[in-house]
Amino acid sequence: MIRPLFLAISVCILAAFAKTTSAQSVEDDRPLVVSTASIFADMAKVIGGNVIRVESIVPLGGDPHTFEPTPEAAKLVTTADLILRNGLTFEGWLNELIRYSGTTAPVTLITKGIEPLGSVTYEGSEDPHAWMNAANGLVYAKNIYRALSLTFPEYSDQFEFNYRLYRSDIEQLDAWIRDTVSIIPESQRVLITSHDAFQYFGAAYGLRLEAILGTSTDADAQTSDVARVIKLIVESKVPSVFIETTVNPKLIRQIADDTGARIGGSLFSDSLGDEDSPASTYLDMLRFNTRTIVTALSGTSSQLSADDGFEKEEGSIPLLVGTLLAVFALGFIIMFRYGQK
Ligand SMILES: [Zn+2]
Known part of the structure; x- marks a missing residue:
């Protein structure tokens, strides 16, 4: 009785691991959403959940103002199903990249509806960093949610669910920032x-x-x-x-x-x-x-x-991995002890 039970548990666990691995590296056939910077990629990941794949053209730590398109960037734009851009002079290199890639993917301006500020230091120049105000973050989230729902309508219920939760988190953060800055x-x-x-x-x-x-x-x-x-x-x-x-x-x-x-x-x-x-x-x-x-x-x-009430949550993934390892270990002990009989 014990051995079939152990085998069933092991197969379930391995199937879960195999699914994760193949989704990440081997062949990922989920729709590809490409954003210009990592900040917007994160927003799209939160709202899109795991039914879409999201990549940022400018890699983590890169400066989008001075970014020079690479072959990898061209490949992302060519294979994208949806492209998210900030506009407001943030990513001046994108137009050329789109033109030469031949992509037919829709391009969404995710700052649509935001009143742009001008640079205080330099007259006549628009300030692209609108995401720094969490209230504007709500506009970004709404624009991304709409673009995802329009482009991939089959997942619109999931997007709406994720978007509503995210909106509530951003609103809460906006209030916290206001309260916290008032300490100064x-x-x-x-x-x-x-x-x-x-x-x-x-x-x-x-x-x-x-x-x-x-x-x-x-x-x-x-x-x-x-x-x-x-x-x-x-x-x-x-x-x-x-x-x-x-x-x-x-x-x-x-x-x-x-x-x-x-x-x-x-x-x-x-x-x-x-x-x-x-x-x-x-x-x-x-x-x-x-x-x-x-x-x-x-x-x-x-x-x-x-x-501040915003301490990072303890990761659920390490907990899951720990539990799986414990189940494996228990399985091996049982197999070793009873398998010899
Ligand atoms: Zn900047």
Whole structure:
């Protein structure tokens, strides 16, 4: 009796593993959704669930402003069933990539309905970083949900279910960011970064923003920009300045050295971090940035980490793997002990 039971359990477990492996690597025939940056890919993964495959053209840690299309990027665009773009001058290289790929996939502008901000630093230039305001994140989510439902209507019920849950998470996060930023004393609500990526964050949550570079990173800093930022730090007694994970930190470190301001931390602006980082999803990125900014500008780290109610959930996948290993081990023990008889 014991051996057939063990075999049945083993076959079930192996079938589950085989299914996962084949879906990931061997042949994946799910529809392919391609986004320009990892932040939007994460949104599409949450709403699309496991019935679609999502890839980002700019790899994790890459800078979409200065990205130069690769053969891999061309392949993604050619094989895409749906392409998601931010617009607002974010991914100027995409038009050419689409033109030469010959793709017929629909291209969705996921910032549709968002009122764009202009760059404070550079007149006449639109700020692409609209995702930094969680209320705008709701618009991104709605646009992605609609595009997925239109393109793959057979899965629209699943998309709607995922979208509703996601919307609720984003709304909750938006309220948390507002409350958390309010901890910073008003006179210290000045956020200084390398490039002008946080205007939407500042406008939504009440911070003044200054950056050395404009809304893109593809230009060199001018001496006048450095002088402007140094003057502000000295005059307003700004305690901390911030580097960004996708921008060379040399200049901001130099300014910190010259003024005595601290480096308040490293913020995620144009790319998520890898899965081991504290910013591996869009929601975690906003949470992490908020914690980092508020801690550095107000010095309330203990209060933040204890009370924010947004601690990362313990992963369910390690738990599942652990359980499966335990079942395997038990199975082998039983087989070894009883199989000899
Ligand atoms: Zn940027």
